[in-house]
Amino acid sequence: MQTLLDELRHIVGNAHVFTDGDLTAWEQDWRKRSHGKALAVVRPACTEEVARVVKTCADYVSANPASGVSIVPQGGNTSLAVGSTPDESGRQIVLSLQRMNTVRGLDADNLTMTVEAGCILQNLQERAEEANLLFPLSLAAEGTCTIGGNLGTNAGGTQVVRYGNTRDLCLGLEVVTAQGEVWHGLSGLRKDNTGYDLRDLFIGSEGTLGIITAATLKLYPLPAARLTAWAAVPSLEAAVTLLGLAHRHLGAGLTGFEAMGQFALSLVAKHFAQLRVPLHLDAPFCVLLENSDQESELHAHTQFEHLLETALDQGCVTDAVVSETLAQAKQLWHVRESIPLAQALEGLNIKHDISVPVSSIPDFVRATDALLQQALPGVRLVNFGHLGDGNLHYNVQAPEGADAADFLRDHEARVNTLVFDSVQAFGGSISAEHGVGSLKVDHLAHYKSPVALGLMRAIKRALDPRNLMNPGRVVRV
Template sequence: MNASASARSNDSRAAFVTACTDVLGAAHVLTNAHDTAPFLTDWRRRYTGHACAVLLPADPQQVAAVVRLAREYRVAIVPQGGNTGLAGGATPDEGGGQAVVSLRRLNRIRDVDPHNNTITVEAGVVLADIQARADAEQRLFALSLAAEGSCMIGGNLSTNAGGTGVLRYGNTRELCLGLEVVTPQGEIWDGLRALRKDNTGYDLRDLYIGAEGTLGIITAAVMKLHPAPVAKVTALAGLASPHAALDFLAMAQRHAGALLTGFELMSDFSLRLVGRHFEQMRYPFAEAHAQTVLLELSDSESEEHARALFERLMEEALAQGVVEDAVVAENLAQSQAFWDLREHIPLAQAEEGLNIKQDISVPISSIGRFIEETDALIAQAVPGARMVTFGHLGDGNLHYNVQAPEGGEPKQFLAEHQKRINALVYEQVHAHRGSISAEHGLGQLKVDEAMRYKSPVEVRLMQTIKAALDPENLMNPGKVVRWNGAPRRAEEKPS
């Protein structure tokens, strides 16, 4: 870009910021470095970008006005919720020409309908607040994940977040009935339908869920609620291998059916790492087990019914040697302590030092083979590398992470081995017909790899959708899909 073009671009951005100030008010247009800093770095501190402004609209109408201004002044925008993402999807680039649109002021719970089992919420509502409101209505909002105290439902929808309840309730997509979206043209699509059956054409809702703000900005959603369970039984089971964990899963599904709401796999080293950095969280068994499963049953009948069912399951699992040992939570505090073990694994990894993280999925039946094969390949490539493997076994989603060898320098480990290990893991995932991103999204972290592993037909279809809905490529460019089509002004007609 020559000097005159650069000056015009700067003038255009300055005019855009001034126009946004007129719409939002000066207090909600942040340009000072101190004020914008929290919005410009992702949660893992892997990406830090620059922005011409951070904008905080208060309602969908203000979001739409900002988008229309962005289109007028040719400023790309990056939607952001709680900024807890792990793939850099809500972080602007380093050029300084993009604007972050934070949805945190859109934080109203608009409606709760207990008879329809739905809750209508704005994009900036924190996930834990939705759970609490549902609980107050004696209902369950089934999405649950480690960041629930700070992540926002708009971000959960934009990445199609998973969490610990997918086995029974599905991903965020399955929990959503309708959306309100600001399109790239600055229009508001009111698709807030609280219907479980609506067969009237293309499912626009599913286009926006998982699109990470590249096709439009989700401003509100109708989410499903479920009757609150009257009892839960939580336990830890020690097993010899991931193959045994798969046998145990099949057994648990046969005994419990829909009552099985959680089935989390954790490697021995994962739990040892938690104990190393959080002394109050002790290893739960007297003897070591290669794998531990955290399972939970949720019953709408009674605690006695749930415990009787669980006892029959464990008797069979122990008698057949599928499970080596088990510990059952006797009260709510113990149940929470078991879940705390699981949720502290990423925190313990952070305390241990920089590591290579993977959020992958493979068919459930392939998990045992995938872990064994890939562990062996990594051990050959990087002797001493420590595997921190955990995840949602019931839906095939593994957080397959690699820690530096004991005593090694984490930064040097990443510099020397990250690309090779990533490539190795992705090739294994591809060989098992899996996905390189299961629940964290692609963002900017995996967009190039996704373009490589998807078929040319699939890539072209994604690019066609992007080009049709966002022809000027102003909605979170560089995320999810690579598309370099020439932008054109709204008033220009295709030749």
């Protein structure tokens, strides 16, 4: 293996192959649930170096099939599904894209931007805004995560109701294949029907089929105004009715629709006393709505007022506020975004990232809440998420006073089974926006249809016959 490391050093330079010292930043996952040991952290500077690294590893594995060497691509290492850290074997090479962080170009007339995989998401949002354009992908880790990871996991976030997932924001890719070849698939084309959709196959494949090194992304005109509203709703049924009204009244102006359960908001009020949490005391759920308007702030305001008056009249909203200033809007979003932190301060919990059809949300939550209460009386549900997309972070917290660590140890498997079985019964997904990684690879083997798993394995074997790329993630072969 020394030979392999020497070759890698030759390709990327001594300074960019790490084997000693504290490699925690690359070896430990974001939620600190997994601590691996890398053979090396390799940080190529350009696509050609990535290709040479992969080719070198592929050749090494061909010559030494028992070596167990493989490659784990890594961006900002913010995976919530343990998808980007090495295992404990000491045989995996972490291939970090962090140094590839150039915006290669922005084409305003074509509404596109071509960027390297290691660009941090927030930097891309800012780069677009400098050109008076919008790159709409937005999620909690945006200050750290990279676009390569967003693409590899098809990340979701808070504006999916209007702009779709990362997949929907990408027109073309540059990819290093598992053989170390470069597929030059960057494209500013909105229509291209020349063969199989390789782009979408690599997007969401979590580095198991190849390494995304660059992408051409869609941009949008920057809205003239963005307003935020906060509405108390009497039930999840009412929230779904409100969503329908919002689609009708705001059309594509509806860029955010987040629901938050009373208990989730009470945790924010408890642990962040300085934050004002509006309207939650008398409502089982609150909804945060965002309206992005191409015309003016006045127009956005008028539209929100019409919508909320209609909703109040129909009884699907009991009370509502509309942000009057940017600061107020930010504060409302801040409350929403503080839920995961407040929940962590309350103690360890069992997280889920599930989706069901929007129309099934009320029944799903009612049924699953009841099953959980029956199985584990007193259990508390921290239920919030992107209702506009049917995506809930349906998290389970220990009963009041119970030891959270004990609860997690004793009940995590059972809670997962109960929630995932319920998700399946409602035609849902056990991983809506976070991906599979190592965390859910065995769950997937259980819940995904055998036909789909068979197709996935056939594709994996065809494109990565050496099982070199992020093995054990997504699907085992």
